[in-house]
Amino acid sequence: MKLQDTLSNVEQELDVSNKIRIYLCGVTVYDESHIGHARTIIVFDVLRKYLESKGIEIEFVQNFTDVDDKIINRANTENTTAKIISTRYIENYFDDFDKLNVKRATNYPKATEHIDDIIKLIEKLIEKNIAYASKNGVYFEVTKFPGYGKLSKKKIDELQSGARVEIDESKKNPLDFAVWKLSDFEPTWDSPWGKGRPGWHIECSAMSVKYLGENFDIHGGGRDLIFPHHENEIAQSEACSDSQFAKIWMHVGMVTISGEKMSKSLGNTKSIKQVLDNWGPNIIRLFCLSGHYSKVIDYSEELLKENVTKWRQAETCYYELIHAGDDSNEDVKKLVSKIGVEFDNALDDGFNTHLALSAFFQLVKESNRLAAEEKLGSKDANIIKSEFERMLQILGLVIPKITENEKQEINSLISSREQFRKEKQFDKADKIRDKISEMNIELIDHKGKTTWMKKENIKSEN
Secondary structure (H helix, E strand, O other): OEEEEOOOOEEEEOOOOOOEEEEEOOOEOOOOOEHHHHHHHHHHHHHHHHHHHOOOOEEEEEOEEOOOHHHHHHHHHOOOOHHHHHHHHHHHHHHHHHHOOOOOOOEOOEHHHOHHHHHHHHHHHHHOOOEEEOOOEEEEOHHHOOOOOOOOOOOHHHHHHOOOOOOOOOOOOOOOEEEEEEOOOOOOEOOOOOOEEEOHHHHHHHHHHHHHOOOEEEEEEEHHHHHHHHHHHHHHHHHHHOOOOEEEEEEEOOEEEOOEEOOOOOOOOOEHHHHHHHHHHHHHHHHHHOOOOOOOEEEOHHHHHHHHHHHHHHHHHHHHHHOOEOOOOOOOHHHHHHHHHHHHHHHHEOOOHHHHHHHHHHHHHHHHHHHHOOOOEHHHHHHHHHHHHHHHHHHOOOOOOOOHHHHHHHHHHHHHHHHHHHOOOHHHHHHHHHHHHHOOEEEEEOOOOEEEEEOOOOHHHO
């Protein structure tokens, strides 16, 4: 597998001979997670599921930033504590992403639970004369790290000339960033430099190294984290260890709304709860995977509706496969093998989920064609179904399941409807069809038989 590495700006081969260790920068828990968070986490969820489908062991760490000015400000606004705010939005996070069928990480470390690790890392930076204490906290001295700017392709001289007037006179350089902030406002912790709390960047360095070691395989996040967050992580981590931090840096493109960045000031953010309620998990996942992961994707109702149409075809495919008859008219092995290889190649070559989805829907299209032409037998259907379900699992898509009792009830209703149609009692037949429709069951009439499918209930389609 080759992945585009933001640092080297070329595709790097992922060494899958050993366990793959992945660190994904998670959310700052001061508000509801939004569709931009969903895209990044869904992309990494598919990466993980694909590698695991190949028998590769994955250690997946995703942090929560649970101490931050935004959390403290929210707590002050609500006249409560930062702990209550962070706990609330961590619980909401799991509710959202469990519904999105995202596999839980191996570990979800929180910054507040790793203060000792953070302090030890800062002490090491001070010992190496790369960080210094001031009246306001401890700062990383950017000019002491020669490679600063290598991830974002920014030069220190240009950053200095473009820096805003710095209000913190205790810093040696306007670009120096805080690894420890002195503060009297809760939450605070004791440290060798006084009471305070960690800076944002140092948290991820401490937690990633603690759980994955000094040189792990993939470090990821949204493209908005390249600078300054990930740039600063590299600087403080490599300055400490004198070795490479992460082997591959993988960044997911932003989700825009009508071409504009989502922001609370513009009032254009789309929370996961809001989008889930209207469109359901499968449509969100299809939307998030529909473009190359590294590129910007624009949120629009039209694109979501297009994905609903595609998903209905996938649901039809599944039920055509399980209803397939005994006779078999075509050998589908070559077709299924060819599409399966195209799917895997798309993910192996730069993790192109857009092309992988194209392969998946090609399998759907061919299956539905065979069913429509009455050429889909049970033997071929089982071959297709095995590959179809493999792709579903990797993409994290879920066909609504149906119980045996529901199946018997539906088949009984369909038999009654068929009998009424034979007797030309079309009013009674139509009433049964309406009853079936209320169960989110759609009938599929073939020449010699009627089959059915259960549709996911998508509010925005109605």
